[in-house]
Amino acid sequence: MTNTDLYQTLMNLQCELVAERNLVNPEQITWLQYDILSILQEHASKPTALSKSLGITQAKLSKSFTQLRKLGYIKQTPDIHDHRVAVTEITSGGRTFMNDIAQKHHDLYTQAQKIWSKKEQEQFISAADKLITVLREERLNSEQ
Template sequence: MSNLKSALIQLQCELVAERNLVNPNELSWLQYDILNLLRQKGPSSPSLLAEQLHIRPSKFSKAIKTLKEKGYVIQTVNQQDGRGLLTSLSSAGRTFLDSVDAGHTYLYETADAVLSTEEKTLFTQCANKLIRAFEEERMRKHVPNN
């Protein structure tokens, strides 16, 4: 196995472990991603959110049910068309994300402490380049998950 492949696998494992520490069995990754997307993009229709997450609407409906039960999201009638729903992040959802963000601060603090200024710049550039490549590949494939 190449050093790059090994490093990427190990980094992914470490990031998953960190994510599990700040969100211990609270929500699924998909549910967290829905909340984070709502925080970034603002209120949106369920179909558009499902499309942005590359999942089927039925999978989105199942994921959103728990978020509504926990009070993390609110769904209201879309005032523009009067028919569809508009999904929004609630104040409880924002509070939950803020608590998760506090846990993520550890990742930043660790990177900040162990990387030189030049390494931080290079890591940021490389990470952003990989993120764009992964996003573009997903968009190119546009294969909904089951």
């Protein structure tokens, strides 16, 4: 194995995972929008709580809401206690979208289980976790 083999394999894996994501995400929602929908699957939320939970500004959240509303994935209604504040919740269309993504994740998992032995799965998990940890730490350190 050469350095070129590792480089090429990492690039091919990244391309394949992006292609898989594009199959289930034809509207091209962002990771942030996905995170918003993920939180809203658990419970409706006010914008201030969502922006705090996601660590983003309300302006950035509002921009994501616009696209998610256009797609019909969220709806906003006035809070019953304070009509100046909107409560955001996921719609049935948003739930369907998230369920489709979850199914695609499961399909990928099933494929990996079929082609890799238990030992290969353990090796992949160990190697991927090492790389994920380094990438995440570098990204977090660069944001500070």
